[in-house]
Amino acid sequence: MPVPSNAGSHRRSRARRLALPGAAIAALTLLSSCAKDAPQDTFQPKGDNARNIDNLQRTPFYIAGGVFVIVFFVVMFCVFKFRDRGQKIPKQTHGKPALEIALTILPALILIGVGIPTVKTLFMLAKTSDTQCVINVTGQQWWWEYDYPVQAGCGGITEPIVTSGEFVFPAKMNVLLKITSRDVIHSFWIPALNGKRDAVPGRVQTLRMEADQPGIYAGQCTEFCGLSHAYMRMDAVALDAASFETWKTNQLAAYESPADGTPAKTGESTFLTQCSRCHQVNGLVNADGDPVISRPDQYVYSGAAPNLTNLMTRFDFAGASFDLITDDCRDKLWSAKPADFSALYLKGVTPECFDPVNLREWLRNAPGKKPMYADPTKLGPTDGKTRGMPNLNLTEDQIDQIISYLTERK
Amino acid sequence: MFTTGSKLFLGGTVLSLAATLIYGATEGGGPLGTLGLVSVTIVFAFLTGINFWVRDSNVSSMDTAGIESSAAAHAAPGRSMWPLIGGAGAALLPVGLIVGFAITWVALIVLMIATVEWMVQAWSEGASSDPVYNLGIRRRILHPMELPVLGAVGLGLIIFSFSRIMLHVPAAAGAIIFGCIAAGVVLFGSLIATKRTVARSLVVALCTVGGVGVVGAGVASAVAGGRHIAKHEIPSYAEGTCGAETSGESDDKSSRAIAAKSNLAATIILENGKLRADVAGVVGNPEVVTVPRSANSFIRFKNLDHGKFRLVVNLGKEVVDPKAATLTYREVKECTQAVEEGGDQFIILKPVTPSPRDPSAPDQFSFSVPGVDSAVLGIVVP
Ligand SMILES: [Cu+2]
Numbered sequence: 001m002p003v004p005s006n007a008g009s010h011r012r013s014r015a016r017r018l019a020l021p022g023a024a025i026a027a028l029t030l031l032s033s034c035a036k037d038a039p040q041d042t043f044q045p046k047g048d049n050a051r052n053i054d055n056l057q058r059t060p061f062y063i064a065g066g067v068f069v070i071v072f073f074v075v076m077f078c079v080f081k082f083r084d085r086g087q088k089i090p091k092q093t094h095g096k097p098a099l100e101i102a103l104t105i106l107p108a109l110i111l112i113g114v115g116i117p118t119v120k121t122l123f124m125l126a127k128t129s130d131t132q133c134v135i136n137v138t139g140q141q142w143w144w145e146y147d148y149p150v151q152a153g154c155g156g157i158t159e160p161i162v163t164s165g166e167f168v169f170p171a172k173m174n175v176l177l178k179i180t181s182r183d184v185i186h187s188f189w190i191p192a193l194n195g196k197r198d199a200v201p202g203r204v205q206t207l208r209m210e211a212d213q214p215g216i217y218a219g220q221c222t223e224f225c226g227l228s229h230a231y232m233r234m235d236a237v238a239l240d241a242a243s244f245e246t247w248k249t250n251q252l253a254a255y256e257s258p259a260d261g262t263p264a265k266t267g268e269s270t271f272l273t274q275c276s277r278c279h280q281v282n283g284l285v286n287a288d289g290d291p292v293i294s295r296p297d298q299y300v301y302s303g304a305a306p307n308l309t310n311l312m313t314r315f316d317f318a319g320a321s322f323d324l325i326t327d328d329c330r331d332k333l334w335s336a337k338p339a340d341f342s343a344l345y346l347k348g349v350t351p352e353c354f355d356p357v358n359l360r361e362w363l364r365n366a367p368g369k370k371p372m373y374a375d376p377t378k379l380g381p382t383d384g385k386t387r388g389m390p391n392l393n394l395t396e397d398q399i400d401q402i403i404s405y406l407t408e409r410k
Numbered sequence: 411m412f413t414t415g416s417k418l419f420l421g422g423t424v425l426s427l428a429a430t431l432i433y434g435a436t437e438g439g440g441p442l443g444t445l446g447l448v449s450v451t452i453v454f455a456f457l458t459g460i461n462f463w464v465r466d467s468n469v470s471s472m473d474t475a476g477i478e479s480s481a482a483a484h485a486a487p488g489r490s491m492w493p494l495i496g497g498a499g500a501a502l503l504p505v506g507l508i509v510g511f512a513i514t515w516v517a518l519i520v521l522m523i524a525t526v527e528w529m530v531q532a533w534s535e536g537a538s539s540d541p542v543y544n545l546g547i548r549r550r551i552l553h554p555m556e557l558p559v560l561g562a563v564g565l566g567l568i569i570f571s572f573s574r575i576m577l578h579v580p581a582a583a584g585a586i587i588f589g590c591i592a593a594g595v596v597l598f599g600s601l602i603a604t605k606r607t608v609a610r611s612l613v614v615a616l617c618t619v620g621g622v623g624v625v626g627a628g629v630a631s632a633v634a635g636g637r638h639i640a641k642h643e644i645p646s647y648a649e650g651t652c653g654a655e656t657s658g659e660s661d662d663k664s665s666r667a668i669a670a671k672s673n674l675a676a677t678i679i680l681e682n683g684k685l686r687a688d689v690a691g692v693v694g695n696p697e698v699v700t701v702p703r704s705a706n707s708f709i710r711f712k713n714l715d716h717g718k719f720r721l722v723v724n725l726g727k728e729v730v731d732p733k734a735a736t737l738t739y740r741e742v743k744e745c746t747q748a749v750e751e752g753g754d755q756f757i758i759l760k761p762v763t764p765s766p767r768d769p770s771a772p773d774q775f776s777f778s779v780p781g782v783d784s785a786v787l788g789i790v791v792p
Contacts (some may be wrong), residue, residue: 149700303704311642
């Protein structure tokens with residue numbers, strides 16, 4: 001009986017073995033070129049700083065690519081040319097000084113070639129002397145707070161502005177973020193605008209921000225910071241200079257109490273009893289007419305809760321994780337042309353766009369919407385303070401009234 | 411058949427198994443104790459198995475002639491200091507149980523060391539009929555343990571003695587002594603390195619003298635006690651120590667926070683009777699300093715004026731007891747120590763309430779310098 005030759009099957013199985021990785025690489029290349037609409041793509045810089053980083057990584061990337069191709073083909077050549085066909089083992093030699101010296105000097109030169117622009121870019125990214133606007137950024141579990149210190153920069157700020165989730169700044173201006181944390185280490189990253197910077201408790205680190213065009217740029221906490229790390233996002237919002245002035249004026253506008261007899265008015269009094277111990281609403285006064293000062297330091301582990309004075313000037317909440325507007329309106333905002341963006345953003349959450357579903361769910365049971373350490377029976381380790389917002393067991397009526405009250409905060 | 415070694419391990423297995431059962435029954439089986447005893451039982455059982463497998467099945471224990479004629483049977487036990495040391499450890503154990511736990515630990519460690527050393531020595535003496543080989547095998551097993559431990563203990567002793575000396579001598583003398591000793595070591599080392607002919611005994615003698623000298627001086631200094639290091643009270647507004655009077659002490663609360671010095675939020679400078687601020691990342695001197703709420707801000711006060719001055723931070727008022735029927739307020743004020751011209755002081759601020767929105771409202775937040783009325787700088791807390 002003739003013994004079947006298995007040479008053919010060998011060849012076939014090799015082809016099959018190569019097919020899967022080959023297809024995977026092809027698919028990946030294809031897929032990665034699809035990401036046109038990826039808001040968190042570092043390879044699509046939208047400002048000077050991100051562009052500096054992108055320019056820096058391109059050259060080494062091409063060099064590395066070249067080195068890879070050369071090495072790959074040399075190795076492949078050797079593997080096929082000199083594969084074991086039962087030939088005699090060639091004479092073995094040791095050392096080839098000229099080659100070794102050349103192979104030491106060449107990588108050293110390549111490293112120097114990469115090193116010089118790297119150091120230059122590092123200095124460029126660390127520069128603070130050309131700052132035109134300072135914004136403090138404070139991370140805590142699991143949201144970012146932005147406060148605008150009193151300064152001559154940012155076109156002049158006379159009273160501090162506090163906001164959260166979305167930080168607003170003038171486009172084309174050199175903004176300096178001063179980043180810190182109130183509890184654990186977080187990391188601030190708006191990929192389209194700059195690299196990331198850790199937010200470390202007890203340290204203030206700076207990060208430059210500049211956007212070429214008005215627009216909204218997505219970001220995400222990039223240092224694992226506990227339970228709801230995935231819900232700790234942020235949006236950077238660049239406005240044109242005039243719109244930024246309007247935004248500032250609006251943030252500092254005097255408080256307007258809802259008209260008597262409206263559901264919003266009832267909402268205000270519920271807010272006073274339920275919410276204002278944690279959440280500051282600037283200008284809110286109690287029954288005696290004294291300003292109401294929140295004391296989140298007594299109830300929340302990080303010592304802070306979002307300032308709700310102008311909630312409806314932002315479009316999402318709770319770590320920029322949940323929308324206050326309908327998907328349609330969201331799409332419009334995110335795809336607005338730079339020329340139209342500022343005006344659209346300044347409108348805030350309009351009645352046509354407002355979608356109360358998320359907010360209602362939040363007020364019904366915040367830890368159910370976003371995982372947080374707020375179970376009153378398990379707060380021993382933090383001295384009874386919550387990490388996140390507790391479930392306040394509000395009735396549906398109370399929730400409606402509070403929502404009416406909050407929709408007027410703009 | 412079981413040889414003596416296997417019988418020993420088997421006995422251990424049975425004993426620890428019994429102990430486990432008894433412990434489990436009487437103590438209700440505390441998890442840690444049970445775990446430990448079960449582990450011991452398993453280890454003994456494992457050793458029994460190993461011994462039985464690799465030895466008993468190879469050497470017939472019935473072959474008494476073979477055993478008796480082996481090298482192990484012939485060597486008489488050598489001299490050993492370990493029983494003595496082990497005895498001292500055993501004697502120390504009850505002393506420790508009465509006097510204090512630290513001594514018990516020492517006794518246990520001594521006992522353990524003595525047991526291991528004695529066992530290895532006794533075993534190595536019977537390993538072969540060649541005493542030189544036996545000594546070598548003992549070293550090969552124990553030196554990797556003995557040398558690092560002895561080295562660490564010796565080094566620890568030298569370092570501890572040295573630290574006692576440094577704490578005893580005046581601060582300035584400390585620097586000189588440190589420099590001299592370091593220079594001496596370098597000199598000595600390079601001499602030995604270059605002059606390879608130097609006698610070995612000389613090196614040993616010098617090292618011994620040096621080591622004994624350091625340890626001796628260390629013991630003497632430790633007995634004599636450290637030099638006086640001044641500790642200062644933290645000034646407190648409530649206790650009235652934030653005023654204009656000058657004390658010239660340093661504020662050890664803030665200077666202990668090393669992060670503060672590498673991570674200043676702002677430097678507040680007193681110059682020509684005026685305060686000005688240098689805020690990290692801010693170009694120029696802002697008219698008011700914004701300090702974030704509920705986060706630590708490290709502030710440095712620098713006095714460039716003639717005389718001793720301190721910085722006082724006024725963070726408004728705070729409710730004393732929020733549950734009281736009529737609310738009473740107290741001022742939230744903190745201050746640095748007073749410093750002379752050119753001096754620095756640190757202070758950490760963590761305001762928990764915002765400053766008044768209206769700049770004309772009373773109770774504004776501010777920096778000020780007691781005794782210098784013109785030195786005031788506003789603080790804003792968002
Ligand atoms: Cu985070």
